[in-house]
Amino acid sequence: MRFTPASIALAIVLTTVSSVGLSQKPDSQISPQSVEWQKAGEAAHKAGNLEGATDALESALAIDPRNRAAFVELAEVARAQGLQGKAIRLYKEALLLDPTDVAALAGQGEAMVEKGAIAKAKDVLAQAQALCKGDCASVGKLAAAIQKGPPAVAMTSKDAVTVPKAAPTQTP
Numbered sequence: 514m515r516f517t518p519a520s521i522a523l524a525i526v527l528t529t530v531s532s533v534g535l536s537q538k539p540d541s542q543i544s545p546q547s548v549e550w551q552k553a554g555e556a557a558h559k560a561g562n563l564e565g566a567t568d569a570l571e572s573a574l575a576i577d578p579r580n581r582a583a584f585v586e587l588a589e590v591a592r593a594q595g596l597q598g599k600a601i602r603l604y605k606e607a608l609l610l611d612p613t614d615v616a617a618l619a620g621q622g623e624a625m626v627e628k629g630a631i632a633k634a635k636d637v638l639a640q641a642q643a644l645c646k647g648d649c650a651s652v653g654k655l656a657a658a659i660q661k662g663p664p665a666v667a668m669t670s671k672d673a674v675t676v677p678k679a680a681p682t683q684t685p
Contacts (some may be wrong), residue, residue: 515658543577543579543580544577544580546575546576546577547574547577547580548573548580549585550569550570550572550573550576551569551570551572551573551582551583551586551629552570553569553578554566554569554570554572554573554583554586554587554590554647555586556565557569558586558589558590558593563590563593563594566587566590567587567590567591568670570583570586570587570590571587574587579610581607581610581611581617582613584603584604584606584607584610584617585603585604585607585614585616585617585620587603588600588601588603588604588607588617588620588621588624589620592620592623592624592627597624597627597628598628600620600621600624601621601624601625601628604617604618604620604624605629607619608621608633613644615641615644615645615649615651615652616651617646618640618641618644619637619641619651619652619654619655620651621637621669622634622637622638622641622658622659623654623655623658624657624680625637625661626655626658626663627658627660627664628663629665630661631661631662631663634655634658634659635659637655638652638655638656638659641655
């Protein structure tokens with residue numbers, strides 16, 4: 514009788530833990546509709562239609578949020594739009610699904626370089642190099658981007674600061 518509450522609690526915990534593991538889908542079981550939307554997004558990105566690509570890839574993720582490739586492609590679209598912070602967050606989402614995705618790591622590192630976070634990009638490069646087992650062109654591309662450094666930001670006339678002219682003062 515003394516062990517009955519503890520036994521019931523342990524049984525509930527074990528049931529919950531085992532059911533959580535069974536409810537998650539592996540990458541090979543991504544919804545076919547999600548994959549179709551992902552392919553449409555990739556095609557739109559290649560055609561230069563960044564808004565259409567974003568819409569299609571977000572649809573793919575709404576259908577199946579475990580579509581890691583859609584997260585990576587959406588991050589690429591965000592980088593093309595100049596939204597490096599958003600791209601870094603999307604790469605992080607992909608890495609939550611598979612921490613060993615070297616392409617997502619390298620893309621995240623490149624977005625960090627574009628944003629100017631060289632030290633963090635070097636940490637990401639070290640992780641990617643540790644995970645790389647075969648041909649790692651993306652890791653080499655990240656290393657080259659770090660070596661090159663962040664892109665120079667040119668000030669345009671829109672960004673130029675204009676100093677307002679002071680109104681002439683009259684002395685009484």
